[in-house]
Amino acid sequence: MPPTSELGARGEAIAVAYLTDTGLRxxxxxxxxxxxxxxxxxxxxxxxxxxxxxxxxxxxxxxxVEAVTHTKQRRIRVLAQRWLAAHDEHARDVRFDVVGVLVRSEGPALVTHLRGAFS
Incomplete structure (x- = not known):
């Protein structure tokens, strides 16, 4: 099995593929x-x-998905404010999602996408 950093990168790549397949850019x-x-x-x-x-x-x-604690949620909200201040992106709505990826030794990964997981 890959080290933790490789697992994270693989999980993120799987999440990106999943999200783009479901219509997110x-x-x-x-x-x-x-x-x-x-x-x-x-x-x-x-x-x-x-x-x-x-x-x-x-x-x-x-x-x-259970690893996204209230403390992590608070940090993500702060980071979102920083990102918005640094970019010229405007949106009617802002949403916080969590994607959980279970990477299995055999078979495809299992993806859980919680839309609006917290506010």
Missing amino acids: VLDRNWRCREGELDLVAREGEALVFCEVKARRGTGYGHP
């Missing part, structure tokens, strides 16, 4: 500022979507 990946990093920023119609991606090999420590 990815605007930014791994955007960084002083406060941290946003995994994905996408657009779906009039909505700007800030998406946190969590990948795991199993559910021994819970489903990947």
Whole structure:
């Protein structure tokens, strides 16, 4: 099995493919500022979507989406404000999604997409 950083990159690539297949347009990946990093920023119609991606090999420590705690949600909201201040993107709606990717040793990964996972 790949190391954690490779697992994260693979999970993110799977999430990007899934999101684009379902109609989202990815605007930014791994955007960084002083406060941290946003995994994905996408657009779906009039909505700007800030998406946190969590990948795991199993559910021994819970489903990947459960790793997005209230503390992480707060950080993502701050990062979204920073991203909006740094970019000339306007949207009627802003949404926070979580994509959980279970990478299995055999068979395709299992993707769970929580739209509007938090506000």
